[in-house]
Amino acid sequence: MSSLQMPKVDSSILSNKDKIVSDIGRIINPKNVLSHPDELRPFETDGLTAYRQMPLVVVMPETVEEVSNILKYCNDSKVKVVPRGAGTGLSGGSLPLEDCVLMAMGKFNKILEIDYENRCVVTQPCVTNLAITHAVQDKGFYYAPDPSSQIACSIGGNVAENSGGVHSLKYGATTNNLLGIEVVLMDGTITKFGGKAMDSEGYDFLGLMTGSEGLLGVITEVTVKILKSPEIVKAALIGFPTIEDAGNCVAEIIAEGCIPAGMEIMDKALTKATNDYSKAGYPTDAEAMMIVEFDGTEHEVEAYIEKAKQIAEKNNSSSLKVSKSNEERLKFWAGRKAAFPACGVLAPDYMCMDGSIPRGKLAEVLREITRLSKKYDLPVANAFHAGDGNLHPLIMFDANDKNSLKKCEDFGADILKYCVKVGGALTGEHGVGIEKRELMCEAFNDKDIQQQLTIKVALDPNSLLNPGKVYPILRKCAEEGRVHVHGGKTKFPDIPRF
Amino acid sequence: MEEKQNFQTSLDFNQNIFKPSTREEIVEIVKNCYKKSIPLEISGLQSKNKIGRNFQAEKTLDLSNYKGIIDYKPEELYIKVKAGTPISEIEEALKKNNQQLAFEPNDFGYLFSGESNSGSIGGVVACNFAGSRRFKVGSVRDHLLGFQGVNGKGETIKSGGTVVKNVTGYDLCKILSGSFGTLTVLTEISIKVLPKPETSKTLIIKNPHVKKALDYLGQSLSSSTDPSGGVFYPDYFGKNFILNDLTHDGGLTGIRIEGPMNSVDQRINRLSKELALIDNEFSVLDSVQTEIFWNKTKNLEVFKNSKSNLIRVVVPISETLQVIQKLKKDDLNYFIDWGGSLIWMAFDHLNSKILSEIKEITKKHQGYYTLIKIEDDFKASADIFTIDPIKYKISEKIKKSFDPKRIFNPGKMYTGI
Numbered sequence: 020m021s022s023l024q025m026p027k028v029d030s031s032i033l034s035n036k037d038k039i040v041s042d043i044g045r046i047i048n049p050k051n052v053l054s055h056p057d058e059l060r061p062f063e064t065d066g067l068t069a070y071r072q073m074p075l076v077v078v079m080p081e082t083v084e085e086v087s088n089i090l091k092y093c094n095d096s097k098v099k100v101v102p103r104g105a106g107t108g109l110s111g112g113s114l115p116l117e118d119c120v121l122m123a124m125g126k127f128n129k130i131l132e133i134d135y136e137n138r139c140v141v142t143q144p145c146v147t148n149l150a151i152t153h154a155v156q157d158k159g160f161y162y163a164p165d166p167s168s169q170i171a172c173s174i175g176g177n178v179a180e181n182s183g184g185v186h187s188l189k190y191g192a193t194t195n196n197l198l199g200i201e202v203v204l205m206d207g208t209i210t211k212f213g214g215k216a217m218d219s220e221g222y223d224f225l226g227l228m229t230g231s232e233g234l235l236g237v238i239t240e241v242t243v244k245i246l247k248s249p250e251i252v253k254a255a256l257i258g259f260p261t262i263e264d265a266g267n268c269v270a271e272i273i274a275e276g277c278i279p280a281g282m283e284i285m286d287k288a289l290t291k292a293t294n295d296y297s298k299a300g301y302p303t304d305a306e307a308m309m310i311v312e313f314d315g316t317e318h319e320v321e322a323y324i325e326k327a328k329q330i331a332e333k334n335n336s337s338s339l340k341v342s343k344s345n346e347e348r349l350k351f352w353a354g355r356k357a358a359f360p361a362c363g364v365l366a367p368d369y370m371c372m373d374g375s376i377p378r379g380k381l382a383e384v385l386r387e388i389t390r391l392s393k394k395y396d397l398p399v400a401n402a403f404h405a406g407d408g409n410l411h412p413l414i415m416f417d418a419n420d421k422n423s424l425k426k427c428e429d430f431g432a433d434i435l436k437y438c439v440k441v442g443g444a445l446t447g448e449h450g451v452g453i454e455k456r457e458l459m460c461e462a463f464n465d466k467d468i469q470q471q472l473t474i475k476v477a478l479d480p481n482s483l484l485n486p487g488k489v490y491p492i493l494r495k496c497a498e499e500g501r502v503h504v505h506g507g508k509t510k511f512p513d514i515p516r517f
Numbered sequence: 518m519e520e521k522q523n524f525q526t527s528l529d530f531n532q533n534i535f536k537p538s539t540r541e542e543i544v545e546i547v548k549n550c551y552k553k554s555i556p557l558e559i560s561g562l563q564s565k566n567k568i569g570r571n572f573q574a575e576k577t578l579d580l581s582n583y584k585g586i587i588d589y590k591p592e593e594l595y596i597k598v599k600a601g602t603p604i605s606e607i608e609e610a611l612k613k614n615n616q617q618l619a620f621e622p623n624d625f626g627y628l629f630s631g632e633s634n635s636g637s638i639g640g641v642v643a644c645n646f647a648g649s650r651r652f653k654v655g656s657v658r659d660h661l662l663g664f665q666g667v668n669g670k671g672e673t674i675k676s677g678g679t680v681v682k683n684v685t686g687y688d689l690c691k692i693l694s695g696s697f698g699t700l701t702v703l704t705e706i707s708i709k710v711l712p713k714p715e716t717s718k719t720l721i722i723k724n725p726h727v728k729k730a731l732d733y734l735g736q737s738l739s740s741s742t743d744p745s746g747g748v749f750y751p752d753y754f755g756k757n758f759i760l761n762d763l764t765h766d767g768g769l770t771g772i773r774i775e776g777p778m779n780s781v782d783q784r785i786n787r788l789s790k791e792l793a794l795i796d797n798e799f800s801v802l803d804s805v806q807t808e809i810f811w812n813k814t815k816n817l818e819v820f821k822n823s824k825s826n827l828i829r830v831v832v833p834i835s836e837t838l839q840v841i842q843k844l845k846k847d848d849l850n851y852f853i854d855w856g857g858s859l860i861w862m863a864f865d866h867l868n869s870k871i872l873s874e875i876k877e878i879t880k881k882h883q884g885y886y887t888l889i890k891i892e893d894d895f896k897a898s899a900d901i902f903t904i905d906p907i908k909y910k911i912s913e914k915i916k917k918s919f920d921p922k923r924i925f926n927p928g929k930m931y932t933g934i
Binding site for chain 1 (some may be wrong): 528552561587590591593594614615616645651652655657658659668672673674675676678679680681682683684685686687688689690691692694695696700711712713715716735738739740741742743776780782783784787831832833834835856858880883884885887902903904907908910911912914917918919930931
């Protein structure tokens with residue numbers, strides 16, 4: 020993996036390690052301060068496993084006051100701090116620095132309040148995304164954003180990354196489902212933005228903090244909206260002879276006024292890989308395979324499914340199957356959810372990209388990816404959250420072959436640049452982190468980036484909180500790494516990724 | 518795109534009101550004002566300009582000529598417009614494609630001038646006031662996909678884009694929504710549009726009691742019938758609604774259901790059963806009457822031509838009843854929107870004692886207020902917006918990061934910001 024420049028290591032901090040450990044050991048229970056290399060090892064990377072770095076020390080605060088006191092101490096002593104939730108992020112947002120205090124929020128793992136009257140849940144940040152739904156589903160409620168790693172990712176991390184999911188077309192991403200947060204700023208200030216009411220006074224700091232990738236504050240409490248579970252959910256599995264037909268079908272479904280809960284497309288390469296891997300039974304002759312899902316009341320879902328069927332047929336669909344039961348619907352999804360592991364068996368390694376494009380540009384972008392695939396002589400398969408234009412190309416390569424790795428990185432960067440060129444974005448849901456940091460200048464000019472940095476400096480004048488992330492250190496569009504999977508194994512092989 | 522460095526414009530800097538029609542002109546005006554530290558009032562179509570504190574600005578930047586649709590892609594669900602574009606023009610264009618701004622921007626024209634003036638898109642984003650669909654689809658800020666603007670130094674900046682999923686850098690769309698023009702002059706706005714529902718109907722429940730109404734609203738919002746609007750009008754406002762299918766003229770609770778025809782009928786039917794309503798207790802408005810009813814709500818038409826002070830109070834739904842009971846004065850007229858979370862309160866007379874009471878009560882109940890319309894004598898001394906000291910400090914820093922010399926609408930929200 021190409022070397023990645025991180026902020027300059029402060030050698031005086033390294034030589035002061037013992038003092039820092041003992042100072043923080045007076046702020047919090049010393050048992051919650053880890054400094055031995057064996058204790059630090061589990062924290063050396065997150066979901067972007069290509070990069071590893073041991074932190075100076077790991078601290079595990081238990082209360083918001085402890086978080087505040089540690090941050091205040093680090094601010095006064097000019098020690099860098101990297102916050103970390105469950106460590107499942109795919110863009111390296113929690114990658115430690117050699118001279119940093121890694122603030123692991125794992126002890127903030129309790130749901131504090133379930134409030135059905137206001138339809139919200141107040142929780143500590145290291146509760147998993149799925150645990151919130153589990154806590155309220157017996158009353159028929161759920162938390163809508165559903166990143167594929169929801170079994171393991173923390174809600175605090177979801178806020179920091181503004182995570183999306185398969186259903187964000189209809190229900191929005193994290194930012195649209197949040198009511199409030201409690202945050203500690205780098206200077207130790209504890210404050211709440213939002214609460215249980217739908218809006219709050221003054222500037223929308225809740226919105227600014229969401230997706231700020233741990234650069235502006237440490238989240239210590241989260242209040243999320245919960246929704247009543249839909250009465251029924253139905254899906255259709257549709258095959259198309261060309262990518263263009265599938266793309267047109269997506270555009271027409273949206274234009275007709277049906278907003279599906281989820282709409283996914285897989286290309287032929289991925290469909291084949293999935294069929295071989297999980298016996299998903301997807302149509303093998305189709306160039307593109309689509310799953311479209313509607314939820315709501317019975318009549319509503321029936322009406323939308325019928326409309327989607329008509330639109331698919333008009334756009335030359337080669338096969339079409341509507342789920343007759345919930346089991347069948349889940350079977351449709353099982354193949355899609357096995358798509359990433361399926362790529363893992365096709366090649367020693369794959370890299371998962373995360374670009375966002377206008378829905379109508381799907382065919383054009385896929386043609387370009389095919390062209391690039393030939394140019395770089397590396398196979399690629401494509402999964403696409405078609406409803407909201409979020410593309411996940413999976414580039415297959417061999418990390419043991421340096422030439423193959425370099426080609427893969429160049430290929431990936433070219434795809435993201437093309438996404439921006441057609442009016443899309445560098446990242447739809449994984450965040451910038453360290454992964455796409457140097458590509459930021461593809462999307463923004465210096466003034467745009469400078470404005471963002473000025474906000475950072477306003478809240479963290481010494482740039483001590485999660486430095487080296489999101490914004491380029493080098494003034495160049497370097498080709499850095501992507502989500503890298505070796506031998507089909509991610510850092511957490513049991514976490515679903517789709 | 519970088520702005521051109523050496524453009525020529527015919528701007529006369531001696532005038533007090535600038536009406537630019539290009540971004541280059543806006544940049545030049547702001548740069549000039551930044552250089553000379555001249556405060557600028559940013560204005561649009563004058564629909565909401567009375568909301569906010571009194572402040573002194575030597576010059577006015579009037580964006581009403583900076584208008585027009587730049588790009589509208591119905592199939593991509595967005596429209597990109599210049600900031601001064603009237604909401605009415607945008608809604609007209611969307612209507613042709615059976616689409617809408619789902620957040621239902623309030624039309625404050627009726628309140629301030631007695632006739633419709635829904636203002637400009639720039640003003641709607643700057644105020645972030647959303648209509649009745651708030652609890653289902655979010656606020657204006659949830660629909661702002663991207664913007665281009667000019668910061669207080671005269672630099673053109675942007676954030677977001679036209680795609681819905683975008684987590685590249687800080688989400689500046691959010692911080693600019695509801696900033697009342699104190700951070701950046703918006704120039705281009707990309708906003709999410711959504712299909713209009715096939716049809717909509719409204720269940721109107723005859724009921725004068727606020728407690729009962731809040732029960733109905735709470736139950737509806739927690740049901741799988743998925744309502745998209747929930748209001749309560751007390752007795753004195755009932756007479757404002759004269760509709761064919763409305764069978765009474767007293768206090769009423771209105772719940773809107775939208776979607777495909779079959780489904781709407783099914784859900785209305787189910788909701789009336791879930792709420793255990795008996796036949797003579799409710800009526801159902803068809804789609805035409807539904808549109809009239811909810812437009813009146815969105816436009817605050819019950820306060821048309823009223824001389825009262827108007828306060829917008831937002832609290833968690835669980836607190837609404839207590840807030841109303843505590844603030845119940847003889848001259849209070851109010852109605853409830855957002856399924857129980859938004860209270861529009863009209864007082865014939867306001868003074869600092871009543872206002873500090875309102876402040877204390879809304880704060881105690883985890884909410885806040887905004888003074889929308891207020892008698893001139895009292896305006897100079899009243900807190901129009903609330904804020905706590907910690908957030909004030911942070912706001913000062915954020916203001917400085919966008920507008921270091923405090924030239925944009927200085928003091929419109931808070932002293933010193």
